[in-house]
Amino acid sequence: DYSLGSRRSILRAVNNNDNNGDLRDYAVDLNATNFDAVLKDTPATFAVVEFFAHWCPACMNYKPHYEKVARLFNGPDAAHPGIILMTRVDCALKINTNLCDKFSVGHYPMLFWGHPSKFVGGSWQPNQEKSDILTIDDGRTADRLLSWINKRMGSSFNLDDQKFENEQHLSSNVSDPGQIARGIYDVEEATSMAFDIILEHKMIKQETRASLLKFLQLLVAHHPSKRCRRGTAELLVSFDELYPTDLWPADKHEDDTIALRGSQICGKGVPRGYWMFCRGSMNETRGFSCGLWVLLHSLSVRIGDGESEFAFNTTCEFVHNFFICEECRQHFYKMCLSVKSPFNKASEFALWLWSAHNKVNERLRKEEAALGTGDPKFPKLIWPPKQLCPSCYADHDPENNRIAWNRDDVFKFLTSYYGNTLSSLYKGKNVGGNEGIEVAVEELIASTNAVVVPIGAALAIAIASCGFGALACYWRSLQKSRKPRRSWK
Numbered sequence: 001d002y003s004l005g006s007r008r009s010i011l012r013a014v015n016n017n018d019n020n021g022d023l024r025d026y027a028v029d030l031n032a033t034n035f036d037a038v039l040k041d042t043p044a045t046f047a048v049v050e051f052f053a054h055w056c057p058a059c060m061n062y063k064p065h066y067e068k069v070a071r072l073f074n075g076p077d078a079a080h081p082g083i084i085l086m087t088r089v090d091c092a093l094k095i096n097t098n099l100c101d102k103f104s105v106g107h108y109p110m111l112f113w114g115h116p117s118k119f120v121g122g123s124w125q126p127n128q129e130k131s132d133i134l135t136i137d138d139g140r141t142a143d144r145l146l147s148w149i150n151k152r153m154g155s156s157f158n159l160d161d162q163k164f165e166n167e168q169h170l171s172s173n174v175s176d177p178g179q180i181a182r183g184i185y186d187v188e189e190a191t192s193m194a195f196d197i198i199l200e201h202k203m204i205k206q207e208t209r210a211s212l213l214k215f216l217q218l219l220v221a222h223h224p225s226k227r228c229r230r231g232t233a234e235l236l237v238s239f240d241e242l243y244p245t246d247l248w249p250a251d252k253h254e255d256d257t258i259a260l261r262g263s264q265i266c267g268k269g270v271p272r273g274y275w276m277f278c279r280g281s282m283n284e285t286r287g288f289s290c291g292l293w294v295l296l297h298s299l300s301v302r303i304g305d306g307e308s309e310f311a312f313n314t315t316c317e318f319v320h321n322f323f324i325c326e327e328c329r330q331h332f333y334k335m336c337l338s339v340k341s342p343f344n345k346a347s348e349f350a351l352w353l354w355s356a357h358n359k360v361n362e363r364l365r366k367e368e369a370a371l372g373t374g375d376p377k378f379p380k381l382i383w384p385p386k387q388l389c390p391s392c393y394a395d396h397d398p399e400n401n402r403i404a405w406n407r408d409d410v411f412k413f414l415t416s417y418y419g420n421t422l423s424s425l426y427k428g429k430n431v432g433g434n435e436g437i438e439v440a441v442e443e444l445i446a447s448t449n450a451v452v453v454p455i456g457a458a459l460a461i462a463i464a465s466c467g468f469g470a471l472a473c474y475w476r477s478l479q480k481s482r483k484p485r486r487s488w489k
């Protein structure tokens with residue numbers, strides 16, 4: 001379970017750390033039962049698979065070299081997360097014999113490179129003319145392995161890279177619509193973190209319970225990730241038992257097991273501890289708040305006309321009750337209250353959200369310019385920029401910064417960007433539809449510190465992700481003084 005997984009990770013971290021430095025295992029151990037599922041599920045663009053045998057002395061000597069490279073790419077503290085998944089398979093285990101045979105493993109260690117999906121159900125033969133999977137022929141030391149990778153990718157990763165340094169690989173090309181495809185992982189991350197924060201801060205109270213239930217309903221029906229839909233549905237089904245109306249407030253939440261059951265809302269491997277589309281080029285920028293915007297936009301383009309008013313109210317209430325950035329929720333609340341007539345069409349709500357987000361962007365653009373707090377690689381802009389959607393602009397007077405929007409085209413663009421494009425990388429189905437395998441994957445992920453972070457760490461990331469300056473981000477303690485909740489209409 002989650003707490004066990006976290007404890008195991010901590011124990012492993014303690015046990016594996018000696019005074020000689022960081023000897024944690026970063027590479028993900030794969031075996032025949034989880035190989036396909038993990039490689040299918042990873043957000044990474046490339047994978048390295050090391051086939052080895054635990055008894056082989058050369059492999060033991062090689063392990064620190066491989067780990068030195070793996071720590072750059074795997075896990076929440078990685079300098080370059082989500083790009084390459086570094087894995088290993090122990091061919092000395094009987095269970096892996098067929099798998100190792102399929103890849104014609106003739107010596108140990110043997111390293112392969114490819115897109116993760118190419119390994120799924122894949123194989124490799126020595127004399128194959130064309131293969132999507134390559135052998136890494138020169139990876140004998142950490143330096144040489146990283147040089148091989150750099151040559152292959154045209155990158156300049158360095159063994160000394162630390163988190164948030166050397167971010168030149170980070171693409172902030174706003175005119176590339178394909179970037180949002182990586183946002184699917186951030187939508188899962190943001191959903192899971194939002195619920196961790198809600199539980200950690202004991203935010204489910206008599207007066208907020210109904211708004212959480214409504215938001216859960218919205219997620220069950222329209223979350224772009226199937227595993228988040230399933231997780232929220234499970235939480236919704238047991239909600240009355242987990243948070244009964246007659247047991248308030250704190251004593252119920254002191255029970256860890258109850259709180260933790262809700263936190264795996266998008267599966268045990270999430271939150272992963274890093275961001276893909278929403279990754280900033282420095283610490284304390286982007287992250288959670290970016291992920292939350294992407295989630296809200298992705299919901300807004302998935303609802304039907306008849307749900308538009310419900311979605312609007314639910315979103316307003318959710319931000320008001322559960323977004324722990326005081327300045328954000330107050331500004332958003334004001335924008336919600338300024339809406340005078342009910343929404344009748346899905347497009348009206350999606351366009352309202354888009355316009356509200358642009359108002360925030362406009363305000364923050366000035367603040368960030370004055371205070372120098374913005375992420376230099378991701379400056380705030382009125383969105384979508386012309387390069388992303390030329391037809392959205394009916395008229396543009398850059399001198400006075402006035403834009404006449406073609407709202408029909410903006411809605412079409414939002415629908416395609418946060419609809420199909422966002423979901424295009426999504427691999428939400430089980431491999432072979434096998435629940436058993438999925439459970440094994442979740443167990444594996446929970447038991448390796450390569451991809452999972454405990455609640456405390458998730459919270460630290462949430463705090464670090466309040467990328468709008470410490471002063472702007474008040475925590476829940478300040479909300480004691482807030483006005484009583486109002487209904488929106």
Ligand SMILES: Cc1cc2nc3c(=O)[nH]c(=O)nc-3n(C[C@H](O)[C@H](O)[C@H](O)COP(=O)(O)OP(=O)(O)OC[C@H]3O[C@@H](n4cnc5c(N)ncnc54)[C@H](O)[C@@H]3O)c2cc1C
Nearest residue numbers: 286289290292293327328331354357358360378383468472
């Ligand atoms: C509801 C809410 C209210 C907030 N209010 C405040 C506030 O009052 N003060 C404050 O300091 N911070 C506020 N924030 C945080 C702030 O808006 C940013 O999320 C944060 O600064 C990170 O910015 P970012 O560069 O990652 O882009 P974000 O603004 O987070 O946007 C994420 C992504 O959404 C896309 N996008 C940008 N604009 C739009 C748009 N108009 N419509 C659709 N998609 C768009 C872009 O691809 C962008 O990269 C708020 C966040 C949320 C979720």
